[in-house]
Amino acid sequence: MVTIHEIPVTPFQQNCTVWVCDRTGESVVCDCGDAGPVLDFLERRGLTPRLVVATHGHLDHIGGTAALQRALGIPFAFPPGDDPLRLGLPEQARWLGLPGAVEAPEAEVALREGDRIRFGESELRVYETPGHTPGHVVFHDAEGARLVAGDVLFRGSVGRTDLPGGSFEQLRRSIVEKLYVLPPETVVHCGHGPTTTIGHEAATNPFVRLG
Ligand SMILES: [Zn+2]
Secondary structure, X not given: OEEEEEEEEOXXXXXXXXXXXXXXXXXXXXXXOOHXXXXXXXXXXXXXXXXXXXXXXXXXXXXXXXXXXXHHOXXXXXXHHHHHHHHOHHHHHHHOOOOOOOOOOOXXXXXXXXXXXXXXXXXXXXXXXXXXXXXXXXXXXOOOOEEEOOOOEEOOEEOOOOOOOOOHHHHXXXXXXXXXXXXXXXXXXXXXXXXXXXXXXXHHOOOOOXX
């Protein structure tokens, strides 16, 4: 089984998640917007990080990834459709008026639809869910009925589509065809704010719902 921990990072309160294989302590870090709190967490828990991944290329999701890689010596797996955002990270920081230099992380592994991320005796599956950004992916833990959804779906809301490369029609299709087909009890870990479930959003989400 996988345990998923949420660590809010950056002024945007982005939920970095750390996935831990309960049997081996091996772990994966997802959406490392800031390395400091994540490194503290890994050390306090005595975890063995193997990989860092990201749902998409926005600054609050990958801004701390280069520093994390340097500290831990682990590879970064990233969807190639968001490479322009990843490589433009310093520019994103300037748009947002953030002080100091932000380094674009190198991506050693390309994440694509249907890939499986294996760590210890656990695995999560990759689904491509464009709309918020062109390359956005989500990660599904089928055994534990959980989804790490980045900025696709939130409790009572959806990801914004007015940023460069965004498309509401694509986002709607991603949610209906990739997310709402999952079992309704699936717990959704969102990029911002509280968790929700697929069933709750499919029935009540004001932006994209079924039926
Ligand atoms: Zn985003």
